[in-house]
Amino acid sequence: MSNETNKDENIITAVLPGFMELTPKDQMAFDRMKDIIALTYKQFGFISIDTPAIERSEVLLTKAGGETEKQIYRFNKGDNDLSLRFDLTIPLARYVAEHQHDLVFPFRRSQIAKVYRGERPQKGRFREFYQCDIDIIGRDSLSLMNDAEISSIIYSVFSKLDFGPFVIKINNRKVINGLLESLGVVELGVEIMRTIDKLDKIGKDEVAKTLLEIGVPEEVSADIFRFLEISGTNEEIISILKQVGEKLSGNKEMFDLGVEELSEVVKSIELFGVPDKNIVIDLSIARGLDYYTGTVYETKLTDYPQVGSVCSGGRFDNLAEKYSDKKFPGVGISIGLTRLFSQLKDAGIIDATAGASTPTRALVIPMIEDMTVPFSIASKLRNAGVPTEVYFDDVKPKVKLAYANKLEIPYVILIGEDELSAGKYMLKDMVSGEQELIGEEDLIERLTS
Amino acid sequence: MSNETNKDENIITAVLPGFMELTPKDQMAFDRMKDIIALTYKQFGFISIDTPAIERSEVLLTKAGGETEKQIYRFNKGDNDLSLRFDLTIPLARYVAEHQHDLVFPFRRSQIAKVYRGERPQKGRFREFYQCDIDIIGRDSLSLMNDAEISSIIYSVFSKLDFGPFVIKINNRKVINGLLESLGVVELGVEIMRTIDKLDKIGKDEVAKTLLEIGVPEEVSADIFRFLEISGTNEEIISILKQVGEKLSGNKEMFDLGVEELSEVVKSIELFGVPDKNIVIDLSIARGLDYYTGTVYETKLTDYPQVGSVCSGGRFDNLAEKYSDKKFPGVGISIGLTRLFSQLKDAGIIDATAGASTPTRALVIPMIEDMTVPFSIASKLRNAGVPTEVYFDDVKPKVKLAYANKLEIPYVILIGEDELSAGKYMLKDMVSGEQELIGEEDLIERLTS
Numbered sequence: 045m046s047n048e049t050n051k052d053e054n055i056i057t058a059v060l061p062g063f064m065e066l067t068p069k070d071q072m073a074f075d076r077m078k079d080i081i082a083l084t085y086k087q088f089g090f091i092s093i094d095t096p097a098i099e100r101s102e103v104l105l106t107k108a109g110g111e112t113e114k115q116i117y118r119f120n121k122g123d124n125d126l127s128l129r130f131d132l133t134i135p136l137a138r139y140v141a142e143h144q145h146d147l148v149f150p151f152r153r154s155q156i157a158k159v160y161r162g163e164r165p166q167k168g169r170f171r172e173f174y175q176c177d178i179d180i181i182g183r184d185s186l187s188l189m190n191d192a193e194i195s196s197i198i199y200s201v202f203s204k205l206d207f208g209p210f211v212i213k214i215n216n217r218k219v220i221n222g223l224l225e226s227l228g229v230v231e232l233g234v235e236i237m238r239t240i241d242k243l244d245k246i247g248k249d250e251v252a253k254t255l256l257e258i259g260v261p262e263e264v265s266a267d268i269f270r271f272l273e274i275s276g277t278n279e280e281i282i283s284i285l286k287q288v289g290e291k292l293s294g295n296k297e298m299f300d301l302g303v304e305e306l307s308e309v310v311k312s313i314e315l316f317g318v319p320d321k322n323i324v325i326d327l328s329i330a331r332g333l334d335y336y337t338g339t340v341y342e343t344k345l346t347d348y349p350q351v352g353s354v355c356s357g358g359r360f361d362n363l364a365e366k367y368s369d370k371k372f373p374g375v376g377i378s379i380g381l382t383r384l385f386s387q388l389k390d391a392g393i394i395d396a397t398a399g400a401s402t403p404t405r406a407l408v409i410p411m412i413e414d415m416t417v418p419f420s421i422a423s424k425l426r427n428a429g430v431p432t433e434v435y436f437d438d439v440k441p442k443v444k445l446a447y448a449n450k451l452e453i454p455y456v457i458l459i460g461e462d463e464l465s466a467g468k469y470m471l472k473d474m475v476s477g478e479q480e481l482i483g484e485e486d487l488i489e490r491l492t493s
Numbered sequence: 494m495s496n497e498t499n500k501d502e503n504i505i506t507a508v509l510p511g512f513m514e515l516t517p518k519d520q521m522a523f524d525r526m527k528d529i530i531a532l533t534y535k536q537f538g539f540i541s542i543d544t545p546a547i548e549r550s551e552v553l554l555t556k557a558g559g560e561t562e563k564q565i566y567r568f569n570k571g572d573n574d575l576s577l578r579f580d581l582t583i584p585l586a587r588y589v590a591e592h593q594h595d596l597v598f599p600f601r602r603s604q605i606a607k608v609y610r611g612e613r614p615q616k617g618r619f620r621e622f623y624q625c626d627i628d629i630i631g632r633d634s635l636s637l638m639n640d641a642e643i644s645s646i647i648y649s650v651f652s653k654l655d656f657g658p659f660v661i662k663i664n665n666r667k668v669i670n671g672l673l674e675s676l677g678v679v680e681l682g683v684e685i686m687r688t689i690d691k692l693d694k695i696g697k698d699e700v701a702k703t704l705l706e707i708g709v710p711e712e713v714s715a716d717i718f719r720f721l722e723i724s725g726t727n728e729e730i731i732s733i734l735k736q737v738g739e740k741l742s743g744n745k746e747m748f749d750l751g752v753e754e755l756s757e758v759v760k761s762i763e764l765f766g767v768p769d770k771n772i773v774i775d776l777s778i779a780r781g782l783d784y785y786t787g788t789v790y791e792t793k794l795t796d797y798p799q800v801g802s803v804c805s806g807g808r809f810d811n812l813a814e815k816y817s818d819k820k821f822p823g824v825g826i827s828i829g830l831t832r833l834f835s836q837l838k839d840a841g842i843i844d845a846t847a848g849a850s851t852p853t854r855a856l857v858i859p860m861i862e863d864m865t866v867p868f869s870i871a872s873k874l875r876n877a878g879v880p881t882e883v884y885f886d887d888v889k890p891k892v893k894l895a896y897a898n899k900l901e902i903p904y905v906i907l908i909g910e911d912e913l914s915a916g917k918y919m920l921k922d923m924v925s926g927e928q929e930l931i932g933e934e935d936l937i938e939r940l941t942s
Contacts, residue, residue, distance in 0.1 A: 054551075055552060055816055056549060057552070057587045057591035059545055063547070065588070066542075067596070071540065071543060074543075075541060086880055087878075088882065090852070091521065096509065096513075096514060098512070099509075100504075100505060102503075117575075121611045124509065138506045141506045146518075147516070148517075148850065148896060152882070160547070171547075172546065189885040315868055317868060317872060401597065402538055402601070403535045403540060407538075415761075419764055419765055419766060420766070423766060426537070429536075432538065433537065433601070436638040437636045438636065
């Protein structure tokens with residue numbers, strides 16, 4: 045029970061490098077974004093699922109290895125070889141395989157949770173960060189309408205987040221894979237895709253050089269670049285692709301299927317009410333991850349290209365192939381919220397100074413001894429849905445008002461002897477500074493409207 | 494890009510022992526509880542703070558060690574000695590020390606997050622579990638009204654959770670500490686408290702035996718038991734305690750202060766509107782953790798004593814003494830939600846079968862080709878706050894209705910040629926089975942009311 049001071053001067057209280065911890069004002073801004081995403085996912089009927097942050101290492105690690113797996117937090121406890129999840133897709137695959145008989149398909153699941161990657165910390169890269177995922181998982185088959193709906197959900201989320209104009213870029217991996225097959229370089233596919241994915245970052249010359257290095261003949265590279273340079277409206281691109289398909293020699297089945305799928309998805313997206321200007325076919329988008337097999341998405345904020353893709357995803361033929369003999373095709377997206385928040389804040393887009401540091405909308409300040417009325421009105425306001433505090437510490441009124449000011453609580457309710465005997469409340473608008481003596485009903489109405 | 498089946502028969506897809514993973518129906522029930530707790534905390538003006546799950550080991554480990562610390566998940570990454578948090582209180586202490594100049598005091602913070610304890614898994618014990626914490630932290634001082642308000646928040650949470658009658662048991666550690674000081678056995682305080690805390694579990698005889706073993710003279714044990722057996726209404730107990738105080742010899746300052754504090758807190762709780770039957774002084778409550786220095790709470794569900802305390806907490810003189818020279822007194826509580834859910838489910842209190850497996854309230858079933866109207870009404874319903882799905886896969890109507898039935902979606906909206914030409918919707922109540930042809934406005938009103 046000893047309470048001697050045992051402060052150890054050497055303990056660092058800052059969070060570890062690569063971790064994000066926010067002060068209240070920023071946390072409120074972060075949570076507003078998170079809540080918008082969560083609510084939108086819910087409005088589209090996605091059930092929020094919660095898998096453990098710790099998994100068996102064998103679940104997370106594939107035979108092939110990969111960049112992400114090198115960054116894994118892995119440790120032993122007892123006899124168990126454990127790892128922290130580095131994404132939410134692999135845990136979903138395990139979840140679907142494990143619980144397939146308790147699920148109704150198409151299974152629409154969302155998960156907004158932290159994932160862990162022990163990579164070298166750098167600007168905009170985090171070791172612990174939120175992913176906000178949705179996926180629609182079918183059993184055996186899943187119609188392309190789902191790919192279209194996913195685009196409409198991206199549209200809905202970023203319209204509500206309200207960071208200015210944005211473009212959802214869409215492609216289909218079968219188109220580029222099919223092209224490579226027809227050109228006879230499909231066995232270099234993974235490497236070619238990874239190289240093409242860097243086009244924006246390293247430029248055409250550098251990509252051409254790398255392609256040559258990995259063994260792509262120059263005339264094939266030229267065909268690939270001609271393909272990547274196809275531009276126009278979505279309709280025009282589809283029409284050009286069909287012409288390209290007619291001229292292709294070799295095995296072009298996959299190419300034709302990809303064009304067919306892309307065409308169908310883009311047409312369906314219209315039905316979902318996504319405006320033309322927000323959905324653009326971009327043949328250069330391949331997405332690095334190997335498991336995408338059809339539609340792929342990236343999303344860019346027009347005014348802030350430096351932020352990169354803010355929402356990416358795609359279609360996979362078979363989500364849980366590592367864990368189940370059954371076939372579960374799926375389509376989904378992920379928003380890397382921690383990075384998005386951090387970069388938008390650096391860019392000055394998120395103005396945390398505009399918000400309060402508390403959810404409290406009303407602070408009741410009693411200037412009387414008897415707390416009955418202050419506590420009663422606070423309780424009524426809370427029941428009406430208004431986050432309310434009572435400042436009951438016995439300090440000067442000035443200190444109480446300063447508390448409201450510092451936290452940027454929008455309303456203060458003053459209760460002194462005069463108000464008490466009149467059965468009224470003095471409502472002070474902390475922004476305008478205006479005061480008004482009003483009755484209980486009016487007070488509740490004002491604060492709930 | 495190969496898609497051969499590479500399922501490894503040996504990969505276990507079940508979660509690790511001691512981890513909880515829920516199927517959609519249970520997850521919905523769990524989230525309803527979590528949402529009630531989160532909303533109540535928010536209504537009382539607590540800001541939700543998010544600290545990393547990984548901390549420097551030196552932050553979490555105290556010199557003394559302790560049962561909890563033995564269970565810690567600890568590992569190295571690079572040069573860093575890291576651990577997963579095993580509670581939310583130590584991270585809060587670090588947070589307050591680190592960000593003290595950005596915080597406004599009294600600082601009201603909530604955190605609902607997972608913590609990790611690698612203990613032997615057993616019924617009702619988890620290695621990963623949610624704690625739902627609130628704490629009010631003062632700078633230098635914090636009035637006892639806060640201790641009273643915390644009780645009223647416990648009352649509010651468990652009234653809303655609606656698991657039948659419950660009792661908040663309250664005590665003050667200064668009372669028992671003061672008694673031990675006056676009886677000359679204060680140096681055995683920690684051990685005596687830990688022993689007393691087991692009274693409910695192991696019975697009086699076993700406690701007496703243990704007390705003797707740790708060196709408490711028999712006549713002192715008798716005094717302690719007489720003290721623990723004090724009963725009556727809260728008023729009666731306070732009055733008896735005052736009489737005990739008058740008879741105490743030795744240093745009884747702490748005892749008197751404890752009785753004074755307990756008396757003041759219990760009186761104030763009345764002001765907050767907590768009914769008498771829900772708040773009971775129980776002198777046997779000590780709470781195992783060393784850092785409580787004043788008020789302590791436990792909460793029991795009257796009909797389910799086997800569940801144990803469902804919400805515990807207390808007052809600490811100095812939260813961040815390990816990390817800061819400044820003094821931060823605080824008072825707070827924690828609800829162990831994972832264990833609570835698991836035990837209530839085992840006891841049959843949570844009837845997950847009563848709920849849906851999706852947030853979706855309305856499923857639009859088009860029986861026409863053109864999706865314009867189905868997508869349009871879905872969008873309007875979502876904007877009105879109704880989670881809505883469209884079943885657009887081309888399967889038999891029976892399959893679509895079965896999907897709604899299995900997920901227990903309450904409403905289905907059928908749109909066929911007849912409805913389309915009449916400009917109406919067939920709304921089917923899936924519980925009653927009743928169908929009604931109604932217009933758009935009526936439809937939205939029905940589903941939002």
